[in-house]
Amino acid sequence: MTISGDIVKVDPNLDVNNNWIMKELGVGQSFDVIRRDITIAGRRATMFYINGMAREDVLVYILTSLSKLKREDVTPDAYTKILNQYISYLQVEALDDLHKVVDKILSGGIVILIDGFKKVIQLDARNHPVRNPQESDLERVVRGSRDNFVETLLFNVNLLRRRVRDPKLRTEILQVGSRSKTDVAVVYVQDIANPRLVDTIKERIKAIKMDGLPMAEKSLEEFISPGSFWNPFPRVRYTERPDVAAAHLFEGHVLVMVDTSPSVMILPATIFHHLQHAEEFRQAPLIGTFLRVVRFIGVLLSLFLPPVWLLAALQHDLLPPNLAWIGPKQLGYIPLVWQFLFAELGIDLMRLAAIHTPTSLATALGLIAAVLIGQIAVAVGFFNPEVILYMAIAAVGIFATPSYELGMANTLVRIALLIGVGLLRLPGFVAVTMGIFLLLLTTKSFGLPYLWPLIPFNASALKDVLVRPPVPLLKLRSKAMHLLDMDRQPYPAPARKPLKRSLKEKKEEEKRIWPELEKKKEDDGSEG
Structure with missing residues (x-):
């Protein structure tokens, strides 16, 4: 095992890797951390996953696929062939750092270690509990959608993607907390949002040195929100409605979504943003x-x-x-x-x-x-x-x-x-x-x-x-946010005015058109 700074390289010896992972995860002490020893084409292998967070159908499917491997296929450098040919699962990657392996296990992934391999196969087959996206008690509307954000980050991003089908929509994932490793997503439209604002938010999130974020988005807000901690006025707006979040994305705002929280932060926000409601x-x-x-x-x-x-x-x-x-x-x-x-x-x-x-x-x-x-x-x-x-x-x-x-x-x-x-x-x-x-x-x-x-x-x-403006009149975005794209609607080309013709020109046109009409009538009569 090679240790370089914070990186612990995967060792070709399976027992060395297993002992390190078991010590880190407390296998045997924590009942929900599962180790499964298997054999793949005559080679010893081990699977690690969290009970209840990994999908059982994927486990069965992967074990069935790996049982078809032959001895000659399992060579120390054959992990690429195994990933592409024998593991026909969408979200799969090869890792060479045991710290990342442990993080993936704790996030709900499945890892497979094979004796003699210098990389670990990781399957993102998470099965997080998700409640139904029922309407929020804080933002009820008479008319409108009833699907609100939930506590699962990926589900929330999907609700947002459903409303913003723009290829320029970016959902960058970061991790905060040395112990909690909370997933935080920074969401914005690339060709609308102010890039300096996006970079500032990401730098402040990366600069957080904390063991965990137990209160999720509120703890994160106190780290990244500028100004005095004792100022009672909120400088970010919270929403649990995907339509409100999507509307602010089109206006050039940046969203910060924290895993385990149904509330999404909208940045920046003035006092008048806090006085708006979707019902309007x-x-x-x-x-x-x-x-x-x-x-x-x-x-x-x-x-x-x-x-x-x-x-x-x-x-x-x-x-x-x-x-x-x-x-x-x-x-x-x-x-x-x-x-x-x-x-x-x-x-x-x-x-x-x-x-x-x-x-x-x-x-x-x-x-x-x-x-x-x-x-x-x-x-x-x-x-x-x-x-x-x-x-x-x-x-x-x-x-x-x-x-x-x-x-x-x-x-x-x-x-x-x-x-x-x-x-x-x-x-x-x-x-x-x-x-x-x-x-x-x-x-x-x-x-x-x-x-x-x-x-x-x-x-x-x-x-x-x-005054609540009619939507067709919303031509421009806010100038105060220094956005890349200010136009919300394309401006139509000015209508061409008809050319004024003199009386002499009109008579000449009638003389030219009249014989053609008479000829057409004669042709129609002969055909009849």
Whole structure:
């Protein structure tokens, strides 16, 4: 056995290879690691695979094919002939590094070692458990497909290939984690995406030095996403819908897919990407625009309605006379600021409880929340009725936010605004608002400003953000991403205008055509 750096060469002696692999995999200690000793044309051979991850039908088929080998066919350099003639399986390769052999076994492959051979035959016959691609609970639509991503990387790539049948689609595979060896796929359209962005993402993934990614895509995001770790605003967009992922590929974005996770990262992403939903593009443009405007209003109300009402209640002189009715009609036993904070805490507790509550008990949980928090708390004077109303509106706005991550970030912003108003009144509200705006202004997602196209201002792109554009009018891709191909639709050639003819030219043409018509009529009459 030859050891060169991190490479362990395959030894011609079968026992040396077997002992090294058995020590690495713990054969005999781990019940699911299987070693099978066989004989191929009079030579000793060994098969290694993981029980439950290798396809049994492929095992039987390969053993049947290898039993047809003759002694004269099995020479030390005959692995190429064996691969091409006797192993008629699609995904097969020869390996000469035992480290790669172990990685393939742990990934679900089948390896065959033959005594006297300096290479190992590896069959990619993985049998990963796959659940049905059922619709995601986070991205439901009234119209549209119901096949969503699952936890198996290859299955997810197939769902994407079904929608993007472009030969320029690239799905580059990388491995992250010295122990987990998690498969990560970088997906992009080669002649559309910015090559510098693609290279940056791949370099950051390759630079990760970690033993494993237990939380899959979220752990990977914290490694590759630029900026402060404590910035609550998400700089990548997650989706579990193949149609949404395919739409972003055509727009020039890059996808990062992690094995064992149904969530796919979309890079880069602005705050307006997090406010879009597939339902808008499944309806007519006018209806989609209406849905988008309602969603924007809901998000703004969830952010500013409770703090603004609290500011008006605490500093009543800020209101004009015609709005003097705004404010609490009766005060509770607890200051208004604490009422809002306690209500916020109750809503978040109910949200967590809904996640961990079985479906059969979800209705009971809703009744408890409505009766105990909504009615009894107001009746005993713990909460002001208007506090409950405005916090309920804010909660609805958070639930209407398509991005769960952005909804949680908006919750923290609302809490900060409430605390600022409670401490400093109007100066506190202005200070927190300006601080959040500066944070958004300085945030970038892989070089793309987070507030684009608002800042830097781009009128045409901002119009497409506020108004759901009809698909036939989507001629160009985003200029801010510096893409290779900006055209989404070919521009038609300008129609040729008919030449203007003078009256003299028209009469000359009639004289030329009229005898021909008369002759044709005479010929038709004679034939009749």
